[in-house]
Amino acid sequence: MKSHPASPTGIGLRQPHYARVLEERPHIGFVEVHSENFFHDGGAALRTLERARGCYPVSLHGVGLALASVDARSEAHVERLAKLVERVEPEFVSEHLCWGAVDGVHFNDLLPFPYTGEALALVAARVNALQDRLRRPVLIENLSAYVQFRDAQMSEAQFLADLVCLTGCGLLLDLNNLYVNARNFGSDPMDALEQLPMHAVREIHLAGHAVTEYGLIDTHGSAVCDDVWSLLAAVRRRGVCAPALIEWDTDLPELDVLLAEAARADRIGAVADESNGDRHVCAA
């Protein structure tokens, strides 16, 4: 048995980079797009995604399902996602641990909720129904939350660990979100890492954040910070070989900047793998 480095890092594919990525086909592990931006019957964007799918594995990252909304009315949304999944045959399908809609109004944002038994039952039922419809496991991402609820009965990490047990879903571990929350709420990000089931991590998100008067805000608009790179190394030391993804949505830089970040993530994966005394064997 031999071990090998983590799967190669991917990048979030955004419109200003479509042409260069398709022409130059840089050496990246996969590309990720927001699912909702391709909920179309046809047109240029969908054509571009299908061309990208010819060059790379694709990850469909949802931002609109709002799984924890009590009043979600999301059946049509799930059907559009199912159609896209059928069309693209993605490597991953992911969504966020959040709510977003109530009483017919959708806030189109990733909103936090109290981590309670009631919420866990609801989200588990939604994730199970989603996986049944898509006939595949989905990945659920930990959230960057700026507020916490008094009535929370568990941590987000415990909630996600239970969700994995109840549904068999995978985790999309966003290390920037983990870091932002820990800094904003005065906790140690390593504590959250200890509570999360590392065996369920299928993808890792890396992104930058902004420092504001209200604390750190998850903007996806800057380079990955040193502390988050350290968290990646810590995750690799725990034997997680799931691929990382460079997420950059606002103030989008030249493609080369994203590729450099992806290369850096690849180096951390390889180094950690070799330096790990207790080598973890990843399934090919």
Add this chain to the structure above:
Amino acid sequence: MSALLDAQRRFAGALRSAQGEPAMLPLLAGDTERNRGLLGVYRGTAVANANAALTLAYPVCRQITGDDYFDALARRYWALAPSTDGDLNRYGHSFADFLDRFEPVRALPYLPDVARLEWSVHVATTAADAAPLGGEAFAALDPDALAAARLHMTPGFALLGSAWPIADIWLQHQPNAAGGLGDALDIDLGQAQYAVVWRDGLRVRVAALSAGAHAFWAAIALVGASFGDAWAGAAGTEQDFNLAAAIEQAITCGWLHHIKTRGQEQ
């Protein structure tokens, strides 16, 4: 009531308006003043996301009004007609109706119809890809069969009528327009105009239509009239209506998807 639903309703109230904050704040852990500021951050994000979606769908309206005025319109529209769908690309379909009723916009009386045109363009952008019908389909039909036939348009095809020259305004505001962005409009604003929107491969095109051509294609695309009835209607609308030119334009531009003759109609 479900505690989770109660929390989400209170959160929603604080997102819709700062007046909703007092009901939400007791649910949050930590410093109240800091939480008040953070709810403001969330409220700002919700408005900004809606504004960004509206800007994507209505770039010409944004150019016409200027950024600051458009941002104010977007905030007002969101307050009255927030998103109802997890896909923000669907947000904004009623923006033109909102502009119709919004008194301050009366200074830009053509804006609502320009918005209607832009929504048709927005919808056409993501319409299904379809191979257009070639001219040979007409040659195969005898005159009686053609008169009774019903034409079906390619996805994304849309017609609009306005008391304002909306096609010219839209064309003048495109990045490659002859006049260039920001130039004074070289348009007779007193001229009513019909506009047609269609998909040309992956691109969306807009053009002006004559009254006769509009009547002809509206009868076919919107009413489902037969070719013969549509022709009669168009000839009644515009004395000089040129049927051959209308068909040639439709074939050249790729407006037609298929023809159903009498035997094929359900």
